[in-house]
Amino acid sequence: MRKKFSFLLVLVLALSTFLAACSGKDTSSTTPKDEKDGDKPAAEAKEQVLNLIAGSEIPSMDSTLATDSVSFNVMNNVYEGLYRLDQKNEPTLGMAAEEPQVSADGKTYTFKLRDAKWSNGDSVTAQDFVFSWRRAVDPATAAEYAYMLYDVKGAEEINSGKAKPDTLGIKAIDDKTLEITLKNNIPYFKSLLSFATFFPENEKFVKEQGKNYALEANTAVYNGPFTLSEWKHEQSFQLKKNPTYWDSAAVKLETINFNIVKDTATGVNLYETKKADRVGLTAEFVDKYKADPNFGTSEDTAVYFLRLNEKNKVLANRDARKAFDMAWDKQAFVDVILNNGSKPANYLVPGSFTSGPDGKDFRETNGDLSKYDVEEAKKLWAKAKKDAGFDKVTLEMLNYDDDSSAKIGQYIKEQLETNLEGLTITLKPQPFKQKLDLESKGNYDFSFAGWGPDYQDPMTFIDMFVTDGAHNQMGYSNPKYDKLVADAKGPLLSDLDARWKALLDAEKILMDDAAISPMYQRGVAFLQREYVKGIVEHPFGGDFGYKWAHIE
Missing domain, CATH: 3.90.76.10 (Dipeptide-binding Protein; Domain 1)
Structure with missing residues:
Protein backbone atom coordinates (compact mmCIF):
# COMPACT_ATOMS: atom_id res chain seq x y z
CA MET A 1 0.00 0.00 0.00
CA ARG A 2 3.41 3.75 -2.84
CA LYS A 3 3.16 2.17 0.15
CA LYS A 4 3.23 2.58 1.51
CA PHE A 5 2.48 3.76 -1.00
CA SER A 6 3.21 4.24 1.61
CA PHE A 7 0.84 5.29 1.49
CA LEU A 8 -2.03 12.69 3.14
CA LEU A 9 -3.62 15.36 2.63
CA VAL A 10 -5.65 14.24 -0.25
CA LEU A 11 -8.39 12.79 -2.28
CA VAL A 12 -7.83 9.16 -2.74
CA LEU A 13 -8.36 8.40 -6.34
CA ALA A 14 -9.74 4.99 -6.77
CA LEU A 15 -7.34 4.38 -9.55
CA SER A 16 -4.55 5.23 -7.19
CA THR A 17 -6.22 4.51 -3.94
CA PHE A 18 -7.27 0.96 -3.66
CA LEU A 19 -5.01 -1.98 -3.23
CA ALA A 20 -5.73 -5.28 -1.79
CA ALA A 21 -3.13 -5.90 0.69
CA CYS A 22 -0.78 -4.56 0.75
CA SER A 23 0.07 -3.43 1.62
CA GLY A 24 -1.27 -1.74 -0.58
CA LYS A 25 -1.84 1.89 -0.94
CA ASP A 26 -4.10 4.76 -0.35
CA THR A 27 -3.06 7.64 -2.53
CA SER A 28 -5.60 9.62 -0.75
CA SER A 29 -2.63 10.63 1.18
CA THR A 30 0.19 10.57 -1.23
CA THR A 31 2.84 13.06 -0.34
CA PRO A 32 6.47 13.38 -1.29
CA LYS A 33 9.09 12.76 1.34
CA ASP A 34 10.24 15.91 3.12
CA GLU A 35 12.77 14.79 5.65
CA LYS A 36 14.20 18.22 6.36
CA ASP A 37 10.81 19.72 7.02
CA GLY A 38 9.99 16.69 9.13
CA ASP A 39 12.73 17.72 11.56
CA LYS A 40 11.48 21.27 12.04
CA PRO A 41 9.38 22.23 15.05
CA ALA A 42 5.75 22.97 14.28
CA ALA A 43 4.72 26.61 14.45
CA GLU A 44 2.71 27.10 17.59
CA ALA A 45 0.58 29.81 16.00
CA LYS A 46 -0.90 27.39 13.48
CA GLU A 47 -3.53 24.90 14.60
CA GLN A 48 -2.13 21.38 14.25
CA VAL A 49 -5.05 19.96 12.28
CA LEU A 50 -4.65 18.13 8.98
CA ASN A 51 -7.66 17.70 6.69
CA LEU A 52 -7.47 14.85 4.20
CA ILE A 53 -9.68 12.97 1.80
CA ALA A 54 -10.02 9.19 1.76
CA GLY A 55 -11.44 7.33 -1.21
CA SER A 56 -12.95 4.49 0.77
CA GLU A 57 -14.44 3.34 4.02
CA ILE A 58 -11.91 1.52 6.23
CA PRO A 59 -12.54 -2.19 5.53
CA SER A 60 -11.03 -3.38 8.81
CA MET A 61 -9.28 -2.10 11.93
CA ASP A 62 -8.35 -5.62 13.06
CA SER A 63 -4.62 -5.94 12.34
CA THR A 64 -4.95 -9.73 12.10
CA LEU A 65 -7.74 -9.66 9.50
CA ALA A 66 -6.95 -6.58 7.39
CA THR A 67 -5.76 -7.14 3.80
CA ASP A 68 -5.91 -3.74 2.10
CA SER A 69 -3.98 -0.48 1.80
CA VAL A 70 -6.69 1.76 3.25
CA SER A 71 -6.79 -0.23 6.49
CA PHE A 72 -3.01 -0.60 6.67
CA ASN A 73 -2.49 3.13 6.22
CA VAL A 74 -4.69 3.93 9.23
CA MET A 75 -3.23 1.09 11.31
CA ASN A 76 0.31 2.28 10.63
CA ASN A 77 -0.55 5.44 12.53
CA VAL A 78 -2.67 4.14 15.40
CA TYR A 79 -0.81 0.89 16.15
CA GLU A 80 2.88 0.06 16.42
CA ASN A 218 -14.18 2.62 20.74
CA THR A 219 -14.00 -1.16 20.34
CA ALA A 220 -10.24 -1.12 19.72
CA VAL A 221 -7.30 0.14 21.77
CA TYR A 222 -4.26 1.83 20.31
CA ASN A 223 -0.53 1.94 21.02
CA GLY A 224 0.62 4.16 18.13
CA PRO A 225 1.14 7.93 17.67
CA PHE A 226 -2.62 8.48 17.17
CA THR A 227 -5.94 6.93 18.16
CA LEU A 228 -8.96 6.41 15.93
CA SER A 229 -11.18 8.84 17.81
CA GLU A 230 -14.22 8.91 15.52
CA TRP A 231 -15.49 6.61 12.78
CA LYS A 232 -18.65 7.51 10.89
CA HIS A 233 -18.91 4.59 8.52
CA GLU A 234 -18.90 5.47 4.81
CA GLN A 235 -18.72 9.19 5.73
CA SER A 236 -15.58 10.13 7.65
CA PHE A 237 -13.08 9.15 10.33
CA GLN A 238 -10.74 11.08 12.62
CA LEU A 239 -7.37 10.48 14.27
CA LYS A 240 -6.32 12.21 17.50
CA LYS A 241 -2.87 12.47 19.06
CA ASN A 242 -2.39 9.59 21.51
CA PRO A 243 -1.33 10.99 24.90
CA THR A 244 -0.26 7.54 26.13
CA TYR A 245 2.13 6.92 23.17
CA TRP A 246 5.70 6.41 24.38
CA ASP A 247 7.09 9.04 21.96
CA SER A 248 4.18 11.50 22.08
CA ALA A 249 6.62 14.44 22.36
CA ALA A 250 7.61 13.82 18.73
CA VAL A 251 3.99 14.00 17.52
CA LYS A 252 2.97 17.54 16.50
CA LEU A 253 -0.43 17.00 14.89
CA GLU A 254 -3.38 17.08 17.27
CA THR A 255 -6.06 15.97 14.78
CA ILE A 256 -6.25 14.36 11.34
CA ASN A 257 -9.68 14.52 9.68
CA PHE A 258 -10.53 12.20 6.79
CA ASN A 259 -13.64 12.77 4.67
CA ILE A 260 -14.59 9.85 2.43
CA VAL A 261 -15.04 11.15 -1.12
CA LYS A 262 -15.19 8.98 -4.25
CA ASP A 263 -15.56 11.75 -6.84
CA THR A 264 -12.45 13.67 -7.94
CA ALA A 265 -14.33 16.88 -8.76
CA THR A 266 -15.83 16.94 -5.26
CA GLY A 267 -12.38 16.47 -3.77
CA VAL A 268 -10.94 19.32 -5.84
CA ASN A 269 -13.79 21.55 -4.70
CA LEU A 270 -13.01 20.71 -1.05
CA TYR A 271 -9.39 21.67 -1.67
CA GLU A 272 -10.33 24.91 -3.43
CA THR A 273 -12.65 25.88 -0.56
CA LYS A 274 -9.87 25.05 1.95
CA LYS A 275 -11.74 22.15 3.49
CA ALA A 276 -9.00 19.72 2.42
CA ASP A 277 -5.24 20.24 2.58
CA ARG A 278 -4.45 17.90 -0.25
CA VAL A 279 -6.24 16.34 -3.21
CA GLY A 280 -5.22 13.74 -5.78
CA LEU A 281 -5.76 14.68 -9.41
CA THR A 282 -7.07 12.68 -12.34
CA ALA A 283 -6.02 13.36 -15.93
CA GLU A 284 -8.33 16.28 -16.72
CA PHE A 285 -7.35 18.12 -13.54
CA VAL A 286 -3.63 17.58 -14.11
CA ASP A 287 -3.76 19.74 -17.23
CA LYS A 288 -5.73 22.40 -15.37
CA TYR A 289 -3.46 22.63 -12.33
CA LYS A 290 0.03 21.61 -13.47
CA ALA A 291 1.21 25.24 -13.39
CA ASP A 292 -0.07 25.73 -9.84
CA PRO A 293 2.81 26.19 -7.35
CA ASN A 294 1.19 23.60 -5.06
CA PHE A 295 1.03 20.97 -7.80
CA GLY A 296 3.27 17.93 -7.37
CA THR A 297 3.84 14.33 -8.42
CA SER A 298 5.37 11.35 -6.68
CA GLU A 299 6.50 7.89 -7.72
CA ASP A 300 5.10 4.74 -6.21
CA THR A 301 5.92 1.06 -5.85
CA ALA A 302 2.31 -0.07 -6.26
CA VAL A 303 1.55 -2.09 -9.40
CA TYR A 304 -1.95 -2.45 -10.87
CA PHE A 305 -3.07 -5.35 -13.04
CA LEU A 306 -6.04 -7.27 -14.35
CA ARG A 307 -6.68 -10.47 -12.41
CA LEU A 308 -7.69 -13.17 -14.91
CA ASN A 309 -9.79 -15.76 -13.10
CA GLU A 310 -8.95 -19.20 -14.47
CA LYS A 311 -12.15 -20.62 -13.00
CA ASN A 312 -13.74 -19.06 -16.09
CA LYS A 313 -13.54 -21.53 -18.98
CA VAL A 314 -12.36 -18.87 -21.44
CA LEU A 315 -9.68 -17.41 -19.18
CA ALA A 316 -8.51 -20.91 -18.27
CA ASN A 317 -7.04 -20.91 -21.79
CA ARG A 318 -3.47 -19.54 -21.85
CA ASP A 319 -3.80 -18.20 -25.39
CA ALA A 320 -6.93 -16.28 -24.39
CA ARG A 321 -5.09 -14.75 -21.43
CA LYS A 322 -2.09 -13.79 -23.56
CA ALA A 323 -4.44 -12.23 -26.12
CA PHE A 324 -6.08 -10.25 -23.30
CA ASP A 325 -2.73 -8.84 -22.22
CA MET A 326 -1.47 -8.00 -25.71
CA ALA A 327 -4.68 -6.44 -27.05
CA TRP A 328 -4.73 -3.13 -25.17
CA ASP A 329 -2.41 -0.12 -25.37
CA LYS A 330 -0.82 0.51 -21.96
CA GLN A 331 1.25 3.52 -23.04
CA ALA A 332 -1.81 5.38 -24.33
CA PHE A 333 -3.61 4.36 -21.15
CA VAL A 334 -1.09 6.03 -18.81
CA ASP A 335 -0.63 9.04 -21.11
CA VAL A 336 -4.30 9.85 -21.63
CA ILE A 337 -6.44 8.13 -19.00
CA LEU A 338 -4.08 8.53 -16.01
CA ASN A 339 -1.78 11.44 -16.98
CA ASN A 340 -0.29 11.47 -13.47
CA GLY A 341 3.25 10.14 -13.81
CA SER A 342 2.28 6.46 -13.83
CA LYS A 343 4.33 4.15 -16.06
CA PRO A 344 3.06 1.28 -18.24
CA ALA A 345 3.82 -2.07 -16.61
CA ASN A 346 4.80 -5.19 -18.47
CA TYR A 347 5.86 -6.89 -15.26
CA LEU A 348 4.80 -7.64 -11.69
CA VAL A 349 7.70 -6.47 -9.48
CA PRO A 350 8.04 -2.65 -9.67
CA GLY A 351 11.11 -0.70 -10.63
CA SER A 352 13.13 1.34 -8.11
CA PHE A 353 12.01 -0.96 -5.31
CA THR A 354 14.77 -3.42 -4.50
CA SER A 355 18.19 -4.47 -5.77
CA GLY A 356 19.89 -7.85 -5.97
CA PRO A 357 23.25 -9.07 -4.64
CA ASP A 358 24.84 -7.61 -7.78
CA GLY A 359 23.46 -4.15 -6.93
CA LYS A 360 21.18 -4.07 -9.99
CA ASP A 361 17.50 -3.19 -9.71
CA PHE A 362 15.23 -6.23 -10.08
CA ARG A 363 13.31 -4.52 -12.86
CA GLU A 364 16.47 -3.56 -14.74
CA THR A 365 17.60 -7.20 -14.74
CA ASN A 366 14.32 -8.78 -15.88
CA GLY A 367 13.13 -5.96 -18.15
CA ASP A 368 9.71 -5.97 -19.85
CA LEU A 369 8.07 -9.40 -19.99
CA SER A 370 5.04 -8.67 -22.21
CA LYS A 371 4.15 -6.29 -25.04
CA TYR A 372 1.34 -4.57 -26.94
CA ASP A 373 0.77 -6.43 -30.22
CA VAL A 374 -2.78 -6.34 -31.59
CA GLU A 375 -2.11 -8.61 -34.57
CA GLU A 376 -0.56 -11.32 -32.42
CA ALA A 377 -3.40 -10.90 -29.91
CA LYS A 378 -5.95 -11.51 -32.65
CA LYS A 379 -4.19 -14.72 -33.72
CA LEU A 380 -4.01 -16.01 -30.16
CA TRP A 381 -7.67 -15.12 -29.57
CA ALA A 382 -8.76 -16.96 -32.72
CA LYS A 383 -6.80 -20.02 -31.60
CA ALA A 384 -8.32 -19.85 -28.11
CA LYS A 385 -11.83 -19.62 -29.55
CA LYS A 386 -11.24 -22.73 -31.62
CA ASP A 387 -9.57 -24.73 -28.84
CA ALA A 388 -12.04 -23.70 -26.12
CA GLY A 389 -15.05 -24.06 -28.42
CA PHE A 390 -16.65 -20.62 -28.36
CA ASP A 391 -17.36 -17.95 -30.94
CA LYS A 392 -18.85 -15.20 -28.81
CA VAL A 393 -18.45 -14.67 -25.10
CA THR A 394 -19.44 -12.10 -22.46
CA LEU A 395 -17.05 -11.49 -19.57
CA GLU A 396 -17.66 -9.33 -16.51
CA MET A 397 -15.02 -6.90 -15.28
CA LEU A 398 -15.09 -6.38 -11.51
CA ASN A 399 -14.20 -2.77 -10.75
CA TYR A 400 -14.09 -0.15 -7.99
CA ASP A 401 -17.06 2.22 -7.73
CA ASP A 402 -15.35 5.61 -8.07
CA ASP A 403 -15.33 7.92 -11.08
CA SER A 404 -11.65 7.34 -11.97
CA SER A 405 -12.05 3.57 -12.03
CA ALA A 406 -15.14 3.95 -14.21
CA LYS A 407 -12.98 5.65 -16.86
CA ILE A 408 -10.39 2.90 -16.58
CA GLY A 409 -13.07 0.25 -17.02
CA GLN A 410 -14.48 1.96 -20.10
CA TYR A 411 -11.01 2.15 -21.66
CA ILE A 412 -10.31 -1.56 -21.10
CA LYS A 413 -13.77 -2.48 -22.41
CA GLU A 414 -13.36 -0.42 -25.59
CA GLN A 415 -9.85 -1.71 -26.32
CA LEU A 416 -10.60 -5.39 -25.77
CA GLU A 417 -13.98 -5.41 -27.52
CA THR A 418 -12.44 -3.63 -30.53
CA ASN A 419 -9.43 -5.91 -30.86
CA LEU A 420 -10.82 -9.32 -29.78
CA GLU A 421 -13.67 -10.33 -32.07
CA GLY A 422 -16.72 -11.83 -30.39
CA LEU A 423 -15.86 -10.48 -26.94
CA THR A 424 -18.37 -8.42 -24.95
CA ILE A 425 -17.42 -6.94 -21.58
CA THR A 426 -19.84 -5.83 -18.90
CA LEU A 427 -18.62 -3.62 -16.04
CA LYS A 428 -19.45 -4.37 -12.41
CA PRO A 429 -18.45 -1.48 -10.10
CA GLN A 430 -18.45 -2.34 -6.38
CA PRO A 431 -17.59 -0.56 -3.11
CA PHE A 432 -14.03 -1.37 -2.04
CA LYS A 433 -14.91 -3.77 0.78
CA GLN A 434 -17.44 -5.70 -1.32
CA LYS A 435 -14.99 -5.91 -4.22
CA LEU A 436 -12.34 -7.44 -1.96
CA ASP A 437 -14.88 -9.98 -0.75
CA LEU A 438 -15.89 -11.00 -4.29
CA GLU A 439 -12.24 -11.45 -5.25
CA SER A 440 -11.52 -13.50 -2.13
CA LYS A 441 -14.43 -15.81 -2.99
CA GLY A 442 -13.45 -16.00 -6.67
CA ASN A 443 -16.83 -14.64 -7.77
CA TYR A 444 -15.74 -12.69 -10.85
CA ASP A 445 -14.38 -13.17 -14.39
CA PHE A 446 -11.59 -10.60 -14.37
CA SER A 447 -10.92 -7.61 -12.16
CA PHE A 448 -9.03 -4.34 -11.90
CA ALA A 449 -6.69 -4.90 -8.94
CA GLY A 450 -3.46 -3.62 -7.44
CA TRP A 451 -0.75 -4.57 -5.00
CA GLY A 452 1.64 -2.55 -2.86
CA PRO A 453 4.63 -4.21 -1.19
CA ASP A 454 4.40 -5.27 2.45
CA TYR A 455 8.17 -5.55 2.98
CA GLN A 456 11.29 -4.77 0.98
CA ASP A 457 11.86 -7.90 -1.07
CA PRO A 458 10.49 -9.11 -4.44
CA MET A 459 8.88 -12.01 -2.57
CA THR A 460 6.13 -9.67 -1.35
CA PHE A 461 4.85 -9.67 -4.96
CA ILE A 462 5.98 -13.10 -6.14
CA ASP A 463 4.48 -15.35 -3.45
CA MET A 464 1.03 -13.85 -4.00
CA PHE A 465 0.41 -16.28 -6.89
CA VAL A 466 1.47 -19.65 -5.48
CA THR A 467 -1.10 -22.43 -5.85
CA ASP A 468 -3.99 -21.88 -3.41
CA GLY A 469 -2.27 -18.80 -1.94
CA ALA A 470 -4.56 -16.55 0.09
CA HIS A 471 -4.13 -13.72 -2.41
CA ASN A 472 -3.97 -15.83 -5.57
CA GLN A 473 -7.77 -15.60 -5.82
CA MET A 474 -7.85 -16.60 -9.50
CA GLY A 475 -7.12 -20.31 -9.68
CA TYR A 476 -3.60 -19.93 -11.12
CA SER A 477 -1.25 -22.86 -10.56
CA ASN A 478 2.19 -23.75 -11.90
CA PRO A 479 4.34 -26.34 -10.06
CA LYS A 480 7.59 -24.85 -11.38
CA TYR A 481 6.56 -21.44 -10.07
CA ASP A 482 5.61 -22.92 -6.69
CA LYS A 483 8.98 -24.67 -6.37
CA LEU A 484 10.95 -21.53 -7.15
CA VAL A 485 9.01 -19.64 -4.49
CA ALA A 486 9.44 -22.43 -1.93
CA ASP A 487 13.18 -22.62 -2.64
CA ALA A 488 13.57 -18.85 -2.34
CA LYS A 489 11.86 -19.00 1.04
CA GLY A 490 13.89 -21.97 2.24
CA PRO A 491 17.13 -23.60 1.06
CA LEU A 492 18.22 -20.72 -1.16
CA LEU A 493 18.28 -18.26 1.76
CA SER A 494 21.86 -19.42 2.29
CA ASP A 495 22.75 -18.60 -1.34
CA LEU A 496 21.46 -15.10 -2.08
CA ASP A 497 22.66 -15.10 -5.72
CA ALA A 498 20.72 -18.30 -6.45
CA ARG A 499 17.73 -17.00 -4.51
CA TRP A 500 17.66 -13.82 -6.59
CA LYS A 501 17.77 -15.85 -9.80
CA ALA A 502 14.87 -17.96 -8.56
CA LEU A 503 12.76 -14.84 -7.99
CA LEU A 504 13.65 -13.49 -11.44
CA ASP A 505 12.75 -16.83 -13.04
CA ALA A 506 9.47 -17.02 -11.13
CA GLU A 507 8.35 -13.65 -12.48
CA LYS A 508 9.21 -14.80 -16.02
CA ILE A 509 7.05 -17.92 -15.60
CA LEU A 510 4.11 -15.89 -14.27
CA MET A 511 4.26 -13.52 -17.22
CA ASP A 512 4.80 -16.29 -19.77
CA ASP A 513 1.66 -17.95 -18.40
CA ALA A 514 -0.16 -14.58 -18.67
CA ALA A 515 -1.58 -15.21 -15.21
CA ILE A 516 -2.25 -11.47 -14.99
CA SER A 517 -2.33 -8.56 -17.40
CA PRO A 518 -0.13 -5.87 -15.81
CA MET A 519 -1.44 -2.33 -16.23
CA TYR A 520 0.77 0.33 -14.64
CA GLN A 521 3.19 1.22 -11.89
CA ARG A 522 1.48 4.01 -10.08
CA GLY A 523 2.43 7.63 -10.07
CA VAL A 524 0.41 10.26 -8.25
CA ALA A 525 -0.41 13.87 -9.16
CA PHE A 526 -1.78 16.10 -6.42
CA LEU A 527 -2.27 19.55 -4.98
CA GLN A 528 -0.97 20.09 -1.44
CA ARG A 529 -1.03 23.16 0.77
CA GLU A 530 2.38 24.72 1.28
CA TYR A 531 2.04 24.65 5.07
CA VAL A 532 1.82 20.85 5.29
CA LYS A 533 5.20 19.42 6.25
CA GLY A 534 6.84 16.19 7.33
CA ILE A 535 4.51 13.48 6.01
CA VAL A 536 6.59 10.40 5.24
CA GLU A 537 5.65 8.25 2.26
CA HIS A 538 6.78 4.66 2.74
CA PRO A 539 7.86 2.31 -0.08
CA PHE A 540 6.32 -0.71 1.65
CA GLY A 541 3.92 -1.49 4.51
CA GLY A 542 1.49 1.24 5.58
CA ASP A 543 1.54 3.95 2.94
CA PHE A 544 2.10 7.03 5.08
CA GLY A 545 3.63 7.99 8.39
CA TYR A 546 2.01 11.00 10.07
CA LYS A 547 4.05 10.75 13.26
CA TRP A 548 6.40 13.53 12.17
CA ALA A 549 3.91 15.59 10.14
CA HIS A 550 2.97 19.12 11.18
CA ILE A 551 1.33 22.33 10.01
CA GLU A 552 3.92 25.08 9.61
Missing part, protein backbone atom coordinates in the same frame (compact mmCIF):
# COMPACT_ATOMS: atom_id res chain seq x y z
CA GLY A 81 4.93 -3.13 16.20
CA LEU A 82 8.45 -3.91 17.33
CA TYR A 83 9.66 -1.57 14.57
CA ARG A 84 8.16 1.23 12.49
CA LEU A 85 9.61 2.84 9.36
CA ASP A 86 11.32 6.15 10.12
CA GLN A 87 11.70 9.35 8.09
CA LYS A 88 14.32 7.68 5.90
CA ASN A 89 12.19 4.54 5.55
CA GLU A 90 14.53 2.46 7.67
CA PRO A 91 13.09 0.16 10.37
CA THR A 92 13.49 2.01 13.67
CA LEU A 93 12.67 0.82 17.18
CA GLY A 94 8.99 0.95 18.06
CA MET A 95 7.72 -1.24 20.89
CA ALA A 96 11.23 -2.72 21.09
CA ALA A 97 13.39 -0.77 23.53
CA GLU A 98 16.66 -1.83 21.92
CA GLU A 99 18.01 -3.92 19.08
CA PRO A 100 17.51 -7.65 19.74
CA GLN A 101 20.05 -10.26 20.70
CA VAL A 102 20.36 -12.63 17.73
CA SER A 103 21.64 -16.21 17.90
CA ALA A 104 24.68 -17.27 15.88
CA ASP A 105 22.52 -19.08 13.31
CA GLY A 106 20.34 -15.97 12.85
CA LYS A 107 17.15 -17.83 13.78
CA THR A 108 16.44 -16.73 17.36
CA TYR A 109 15.71 -13.10 18.28
CA THR A 110 15.33 -11.86 21.86
CA PHE A 111 13.69 -8.44 22.24
CA LYS A 112 13.40 -6.21 25.30
CA LEU A 113 10.21 -4.14 25.16
CA ARG A 114 9.97 -0.51 26.22
CA ASP A 115 7.60 0.79 28.88
CA ALA A 116 4.71 1.50 26.49
CA LYS A 117 0.97 1.80 27.12
CA TRP A 118 -2.23 1.03 25.29
CA SER A 119 -4.69 3.91 24.99
CA ASN A 120 -6.76 2.40 27.84
CA GLY A 121 -3.74 2.58 30.17
CA ASP A 122 -2.77 -1.11 30.03
CA SER A 123 0.90 -1.93 29.57
CA VAL A 124 2.03 -3.34 26.23
CA THR A 125 3.55 -6.72 27.11
CA ALA A 126 5.37 -9.56 25.38
CA GLN A 127 2.20 -11.63 25.79
CA ASP A 128 0.36 -9.15 23.55
CA PHE A 129 2.67 -10.18 20.70
CA VAL A 130 2.32 -13.87 21.50
CA PHE A 131 -1.48 -13.59 21.53
CA SER A 132 -1.62 -11.63 18.26
CA TRP A 133 0.74 -13.90 16.30
CA ARG A 134 -0.95 -17.07 17.52
CA ARG A 135 -4.32 -15.60 16.62
CA ALA A 136 -3.09 -14.79 13.11
CA VAL A 137 -1.91 -18.34 12.33
CA ASP A 138 -4.81 -20.12 14.05
CA PRO A 139 -6.86 -21.62 11.18
CA ALA A 140 -10.03 -20.78 13.12
CA THR A 141 -9.24 -17.08 12.61
CA ALA A 142 -9.08 -17.52 8.81
CA ALA A 143 -6.62 -14.63 8.42
CA GLU A 144 -5.66 -14.15 4.76
CA TYR A 145 -2.29 -12.76 5.84
CA ALA A 146 -1.40 -15.74 8.04
CA TYR A 147 1.22 -16.76 5.46
CA MET A 148 3.21 -13.63 6.33
CA LEU A 149 4.20 -15.43 9.54
CA TYR A 150 5.34 -18.62 7.83
CA ASP A 151 8.98 -17.67 8.44
CA VAL A 152 8.28 -18.15 12.16
CA LYS A 153 8.90 -21.70 13.39
CA GLY A 154 5.72 -23.79 13.35
CA ALA A 155 3.49 -21.15 11.70
CA GLU A 156 2.74 -23.04 8.49
CA GLU A 157 2.01 -26.28 10.33
CA ILE A 158 -0.35 -24.48 12.70
CA ASN A 159 -2.14 -22.65 9.91
CA SER A 160 -2.68 -25.90 8.01
CA GLY A 161 -4.19 -27.56 11.09
CA LYS A 162 -1.24 -29.90 11.77
CA ALA A 163 -0.15 -28.28 15.04
CA LYS A 164 -1.56 -26.23 17.91
CA PRO A 165 -1.18 -22.41 18.07
CA ASP A 166 0.79 -22.66 21.32
CA THR A 167 3.62 -24.40 19.43
CA LEU A 168 4.39 -21.23 17.44
CA GLY A 169 7.98 -20.02 17.70
CA ILE A 170 7.22 -17.01 19.90
CA LYS A 171 7.51 -16.90 23.68
CA ALA A 172 7.01 -14.33 26.43
CA ILE A 173 10.00 -14.87 28.73
CA ASP A 174 8.53 -12.23 31.02
CA ASP A 175 6.30 -9.16 30.56
CA LYS A 176 9.05 -7.23 28.77
CA THR A 177 11.11 -9.99 27.13
CA LEU A 178 10.03 -11.59 23.85
CA GLU A 179 11.76 -14.51 22.15
CA ILE A 180 11.10 -15.29 18.47
CA THR A 181 12.37 -18.43 16.73
CA LEU A 182 12.46 -18.49 12.93
CA LYS A 183 12.40 -21.41 10.53
CA ASN A 184 15.12 -19.78 8.44
CA ASN A 185 17.48 -16.85 8.70
CA ILE A 186 15.67 -14.34 6.47
CA PRO A 187 17.25 -11.10 5.19
CA TYR A 188 14.12 -8.95 5.41
CA PHE A 189 12.93 -9.82 8.94
CA LYS A 190 13.18 -6.28 10.36
CA SER A 191 11.00 -4.80 7.64
CA LEU A 192 8.47 -7.61 8.21
CA LEU A 193 8.19 -6.63 11.87
CA SER A 194 6.98 -3.15 10.91
CA PHE A 195 3.97 -4.63 9.08
CA ALA A 196 0.47 -4.73 10.58
CA THR A 197 0.10 -8.52 10.81
CA PHE A 198 3.00 -8.49 13.29
CA PHE A 199 1.48 -5.83 15.57
CA PRO A 200 0.58 -6.73 19.16
CA GLU A 201 -3.01 -7.02 20.37
CA ASN A 202 -4.29 -6.46 23.91
CA GLU A 203 -5.50 -9.97 24.70
CA LYS A 204 -7.83 -9.00 27.55
CA PHE A 205 -9.46 -6.23 25.52
CA VAL A 206 -9.87 -8.34 22.37
CA LYS A 207 -11.56 -11.13 24.31
CA GLU A 208 -13.84 -8.69 26.16
CA GLN A 209 -15.03 -7.20 22.86
CA GLY A 210 -15.54 -10.57 21.17
CA LYS A 211 -17.17 -10.24 17.75
CA ASN A 212 -17.35 -6.45 18.18
CA TYR A 213 -13.57 -6.07 18.36
CA ALA A 214 -12.31 -3.23 16.12
CA LEU A 215 -15.69 -2.66 14.45
CA GLU A 216 -15.97 0.84 15.92
CA ALA A 217 -13.51 3.47 17.08
